[in-house]
Amino acid sequence: MNRLLGVALGILTAIGGFLDAGDLVTNAVVGSRFGLSLAWVVGLGIVGICVFAHMSGKVAAVSGRATFEVIRERLGPRAAGLNLVASLAVTVLTLIAEVGGIALALQLASSVDHRLWVPVAALAVWLVLWRVKFKVMENVTGLLGLTLIGFAVAVFLLGPDWGELAAGLAPSVPANESTTTYWYYAVALFGAAMTPYEVFFFSSGGVEEKWTVRDLATSRLNVLIGFPLGGFLSVAIAACAAIVLLPRGIAVDSMAQLVLPVAQAGGMLLVAVVIVGIAAATFGAALETALSTGYTLAQYLGWSWGKFRRPAHAARFHLSMIVALVVAVAVLATNVDPVAVTEYSVVFSAVALPLTYLPILVVANDPEYMGEHTNGRALNAVGSVYLVVLTVVALAAVPLMIVTRAGS
Amino acid sequence: MNRAAAPPTVSRRNASRVAAPTCAVLAGMICACAVLGGCGAQAGRADGERAVIAVGDHLDEASSAVATAQLALESVRDGLLPAVTADATVGRAVESVTAAAHDLAALVPPAAARDAVQGRLTAWDAVADGVAAVAQARVALGADDDASLSDAIAELDDAGAALDDAASRLDAASRLRETR
Numbered sequence: 001m002n003r004l005l006g007v008a009l010g011i012l013t014a015i016g017g018f019l020d021a022g023d024l025v026t027n028a029v030v031g032s033r034f035g036l037s038l039a040w041v042v043g044l045g046i047v048g049i050c051v052f053a054h055m056s057g058k059v060a061a062v063s064g065r066a067t068f069e070v071i072r073e074r075l076g077p078r079a080a081g082l083n084l085v086a087s088l089a090v091t092v093l094t095l096i097a098e099v100g101g102i103a104l105a106l107q108l109a110s111s112v113d114h115r116l117w118v119p120v121a122a123l124a125v126w127l128v129l130w131r132v133k134f135k136v137m138e139n140v141t142g143l144l145g146l147t148l149i150g151f152a153v154a155v156f157l158l159g160p161d162w163g164e165l166a167a168g169l170a171p172s173v174p175a176n177e178s179t180t181t182y183w184y185y186a187v188a189l190f191g192a193a194m195t196p197y198e199v200f201f202f203s204s205g206g207v208e209e210k211w212t213v214r215d216l217a218t219s220r221l222n223v224l225i226g227f228p229l230g231g232f233l234s235v236a237i238a239a240c241a242a243i244v245l246l247p248r249g250i251a252v253d254s255m256a257q258l259v260l261p262v263a264q265a266g267g268m269l270l271v272a273v274v275i276v277g278i279a280a281a282t283f284g285a286a287l288e289t290a291l292s293t294g295y296t297l298a299q300y301l302g303w304s305w306g307k308f309r310r311p312a313h314a315a316r317f318h319l320s321m322i323v324a325l326v327v328a329v330a331v332l333a334t335n336v337d338p339v340a341v342t343e344y345s346v347v348f349s350a351v352a353l354p355l356t357y358l359p360i361l362v363v364a365n366d367p368e369y370m371g372e373h374t375n376g377r378a379l380n381a382v383g384s385v386y387l388v389v390l391t392v393v394a395l396a397a398v399p400l401m402i403v404t405r406a407g408s
Numbered sequence: 409m410n411r412a413a414a415p416p417t418v419s420r421r422n423a424s425r426v427a428a429p430t431c432a433v434l435a436g437m438i439c440a441c442a443v444l445g446g447c448g449a450q451a452g453r454a455d456g457e458r459a460v461i462a463v464g465d466h467l468d469e470a471s472s473a474v475a476t477a478q479l480a481l482e483s484v485r486d487g488l489l490p491a492v493t494a495d496a497t498v499g500r501a502v503e504s505v506t507a508a509a510h511d512l513a514a515l516v517p518p519a520a521a522r523d524a525v526q527g528r529l530t531a532w533d534a535v536a537d538g539v540a541a542v543a544q545a546r547v548a549l550g551a552d553d554d555a556s557l558s559d560a561i562a563e564l565d566d567a568g569a570a571l572d573d574a575a576s577r578l579d580a581a582s583r584l585r586e587t588r
Contacts, residue, residue: 111492251472253504256497260479263489271489
């Protein structure tokens, strides 16, 4: 019974923890401009993140070591260094977006300017990283993030024409948008679904929670049920925007606009529930990205790491997280728009994807680390197909960004 | 002690090991800055066709901001949205509509492209009305009475219609240019 509850809790946490500022903003922007015609990209991204998060979790459970540690050892410092630079840059950019996202969520609840909330948000993130246990931190933010299910409830309460909504799922470019803009947002959505920090956090979290081969089934269930249901919430956000904002000619350019369809559907109560969800999702993602910066740096440089150690015993790991948070506050203090940072972060995530995921595929096939648990043929086939997709997406991202002037 | 004769503490090989990744990171940062700079809003001098497209884009941005403020105020009036949340939403709409006005003011269509010059002037009037209406919406939210809200919603409605009208005229002028 306890095991069953543990599995259920893991799945719920995975659903609630799946969405971050990038998913929230990108799905709302896409829904308000393209309806549901890009929902297929969310599906593609979900399958991809499931495949690589599963491999990453398996590496942690079988070898007892985090993916990045094994990559550093298996591929050497140069190849791993390239991976480190790419994923660290994108992760810090994502952290900036998440801290900005918390501040914007707090502004929605208080009307106090988000710039005043930024240092408060960063301080709260640091306090949790410093004091709260990993399991508690993950479960509380994941479960509170589940309140984002309010978006799915809103879709039902809005009572759309379901046939029309389903017809909108077919990939097509709206008349008032260009094909290049359509593909630019396809790349952004894909980058948002497959953000690199997610796999590093997943595998390092496995080590924090001391996973063994016996936990493989639980890890698989968390990924294969939790992530797709998280993806369902992504589509619900896009659907809300498509039903309420698109017909009124409102193109989403702020997080505040996310709650307008929810208000139309469920009034103040549902708005309050969704604001809690946005705050929890961005706070949880800020914790994960801050931890991921510490994990990747410490694992590459061979420092002592982990929240299971006292901060004094993993001083450089904690210091690197503090530095990342200070950088986030400093960047946001320049008056940069957090939503713009979020949009750039998901596109640059797309650029870094092959550098992040290729080493995972290599390590997951190494019998020296994985023993009898190396990837099967089917998983390798899917992984290889995805690497081709990731490479195409990475090569297309920056040119599309320039041609479309970042989708404007 | 002759300091100049002391052996270097970092060999050339080590120096190149350090220099290569540093150069790569610097090159990456310069590329990123160039990309972000290139993705900035299109403003300044433009040929006639581009100017018309830019005016249309700024009208769309302003329309979106006005419609956002109107939806937020209607939600408050109907008791669906807390005033603090609406204030944050309309505050952001003010930023968007003033950004559209700024970009429109910064746009310099060529004097020979009369449709672009006229379109920009019409758009400017409509966007200026939009800025005033969205700014007034925040005042109405602060006033917290139904009459102020209704007046502000009506003002936003008018501003939205003016923006639609300006967009239609621009569209018609641009079609005329194509037929010529």
